Amino acid sequence: MQIDILKVKTQVLCGDEFAMGPGKAALLDAIDQEHSISGAGRRLGMSYRRTWLLVDSMNRCWKQKLVETLAGGGKERGARLTDTGRAVLKAYRDIEAKMLRSVDGKALAEMRDLLRDQPLPASASAKAVISTE
């Protein structure tokens, strides 16, 4: 989520795994639109493997699956969000929306005033530190 000069990343932890985050939420949105896991992956420019692993990770972190594949013939049987999938996605988006509205405008304006448009080039001494590595 980007807000002016701020980038804010919210993730939900389940043990050492991330049960939800920006990429997984985008994937749920795409599955909801494409009715297909592979179609959702293509829409997001992700490999089939990565798409599949993200779905598997979500399905293992929550008490109920977030994505279910539909029975039936054909190569692409289709997929959809479960009720739990919709509930988790909505709760995640609600938290993001409230964070967005919480951003302290005064503090943000102060930082924007102090920030360059682009960083200066790396200093000679920093390059020296790098080159000795």
Next chain:
Amino acid sequence: MQIDILKVKTQVLCGDEFAMGPGKAALLDAIDQEHSISGAGRRLGMSYRRTWLLVDSMNRCWKQKLVETLAGGGKERGARLTDTGRAVLKAYRDIEAKMLRSVDGKALAEMRDLLRDQPLPASASAKAVISTE
């Protein structure tokens, strides 16, 4: 910043670089306590090189330096935050604090109810996808 099951990361963008973020804010805190860049790095368990590059990056992204080294003899001349450094750190912490207070308790409780304590092990089919890579 961790809030119950949520991990929230806020970064300030300057072009393609991050002008501020959790690691850089922690480094500013440590420099303020140690009065030394290398001492701050040791406190945080970072290599001298990494510590130095983070300071250099911050000093290039903002219109004024955030950290200044002090003139004088000896191997460790010492370092301190500039007024701009203190202002940026405070604005960043203010934004984080407001975000923390903004977290939607209802949405968070809903997610906690639906989340497992630990993820299930990776499914056999996910392992198959990995092993064909």
